[in-house]
Amino acid sequence: MTVPLFVPFQIETEKLLAHLVEEEMNKRTKEGTYKGKKFNAICHFFGYQARGSLPSKFDCDYAFVLGHICYHILAAGLNGYLATVTNLKHPVNKWRCGAAPITAMMTVKRYGRGPGASFIGKPALHPATVDLTGKAYELLRKNATKFLMEDVYRNPGPLQFDGPGADSKVVTLCVEDQDYMGRIKELKEYLDKVRTIVKPGCSQDVLKAALSAMAAVTEILSVMSSPASNGNTPF
Secondary structure: OOOOOOOOOOOOHHHHHHHHHHHHHHHHHHHOOOOOOOOOOOOOOOHHHHHOOOOOHHHHHHHHHHHHHHHHHHHOOOOOEEEEEEOOOOOHHHOEEEEEEHHHHEEEEEEOOOOOOOOEEEEEEOOOOOOOOOHHHHHHHHOHHHHHHOOOOOOOOOOOOOOOOOOOOOHHHHHOOOOHHHHHHHHHHHHHHHHHHOOOOOOHHHHHHHHHHHHHHHHHHHHHOOHHHHOOEEO
16 A cells, blocks of 8 residues: 655745635625725745845945935925935945936837837836946956955954944945946036136137037037947937
């Protein structure tokens, strides 16, 4: 006589709990003891979050600032905006906060269904690729052998919320100097200087130099931002 072996199934706890609650709610509905809306559970897997380490002081500050920005976005009545924080390698009091529309992160990719068919545009997010010319990758390339063969660690031990190691940040964040919003502000300052210098009453030489420089810059930026240069059509 062959006795079948019992094979235990792996049941996700949250789905089991949702199933049991749904059964109980259906039972109460039939008995007339519950007359509210139908129970509809949505489960989400938080395995990665559960296995992650505790947040560092930087993580806590970053999350707090993002939440504060979201409050101002809601208070301003804005919708479809992302909270942004730049200048992160500096102390918190020098971080630059802002909000950007989600569409600013998107382009429209055009798909054709066949020869002669009209293209259909679908919005898509810009791919975040590794900058092979950036400082972070350059640092990795120069020290690849050293990182592989030697003990090079910056971890001060357990997470510190106070003391010498509390404000330590990852190398890739510290070596980057691409403060996007800061550079936008710097560009506006240059444009304001141009408006101050080039105005009615300036010399012909100043006007000629400004027109020549602005025409060249406009042509270069037009080529760089054209769909052919990045393979996408701006949103």
